[in-house]
Amino acid sequence: MARPAKGARAPELKPVKLSPEEVKLVRSLVMYEDEDILALNKPSGLSSQGGRGQVNTLDELLWAFAKPGKARPRLIHRLDRDTSGVILTAKTKPAASFLGRALMARKFAKTYRAIVTPGAPDLRQGVIDVALRREEIGREAYMRVCAPDHPDAETARSRYATLAAGEQAALLELEPETGRMHQLRVHLASIGRPIAGDVRYGGALVVGGHPAPRLMLHAFALVFPHPRGGLKRLEAPVPADMTQLAAKLGLLQPEQLGP
Numbered sequence: 001m002a003r004p005a006k007g008a009r010a011p012e013l014k015p016v017k018l019s020p021e022e023v024k025l026v027r028s029l030v031m032y033e034d035e036d037i038l039a040l041n042k043p044s045g046l047s048s049q050g051g052r053g054q055v056n057t058l059d060e061l062l063w064a065f066a067k068p069g070k071a072r073p074r075l076i077h078r079l080d081r082d083t084s085g086v087i088l089t090a091k092t093k094p095a096a097s098f099l100g101r102a103l104m105a106r107k108f109a110k111t112y113r114a115i116v117t118p119g120a121p122d123l124r125q126g127v128i129d130v131a132l133r134r135e136e137i138g139r140e141a142y143m144r145v146c147a148p149d150h151p152d153a154e155t156a157r158s159r160y161a162t163l164a165a166g167e168q169a170a171l172l173e174l175e176p177e178t179g180r181m182h183q184l185r186v187h188l189a190s191i192g193r194p195i196a197g198d199v200r201y202g203g204a205l206v207v208g209g210h211p212a213p214r215l216m217l218h219a220f221a222l223v224f225p226h227p228r229g230g231l232k233r234l235e236a237p238v239p240a241d242m243t244q245l246a247a248k249l250g251l252l253q254p255e256q257l258g259p
Helices: 020-028 058-065 093-104 183-190 240-248
Strands: 030-033 037-042 084-090 109-116 125-129 132-137 140-145 157-165 170-176 217-225 231-235
Touching: 020 030, 020 058, 037 058, 084 093, 084 231, 093 217, 109 183, 109 240, 125 183, 140 183, 157 183, 170 183
Parallel strands: 084 217
Antiparallel strands: 030 037, 037 084, 109 170, 109 217, 125 157, 132 140, 157 170, 217 231
């Protein structure tokens, strides 16, 4: 799920020293750039922010784009570590402020692709309007469905539509109307259609005899107001591991999953 980035307006931190390999990696992820924004196609397995251990997060890798006398690009929103797809950064403080306000005002439209099991939802399309609450277990955070009057309840709405379906899996298009942590993952699990590869929320690790190598969730498209006016649409091609699994399951041909 995409969520607002932490500390979007915080003072600039001390630069992070990156290896040549890290610089090459993050530069290879760039899918769009202009004077105000920089968009990247984040791979699965790369934390947006707040990662643990010795591996740098995407937020830290953005130091590769820092220029003398200017702020480095700032994340506008986040994606879960194992979710791939389009993620937006601002190259200037005015752009970061503008986009941050637009995000909070729900002027961003996000579209995802997901492979779920065990087949299509009973209703081929619909809205999941179920409140969520955060639960801490040790050092890990989870989201749980809850009654709307629960003291910790947060409203959450997700639209879905079935693009293709087989006996054991389905390919869905998802549009979250709110941006709660793990929202799409928990909502789909709540209707008995967890995302393949989602260990945390009950997703199948093997589908039709084929392994789900990671969380099969991809941030496919992002539409947002551009700081200089008008709406901008960005699309991130669905990665090979997801297109290959979809093809093996007979859901769609790889070229039908995206650009």
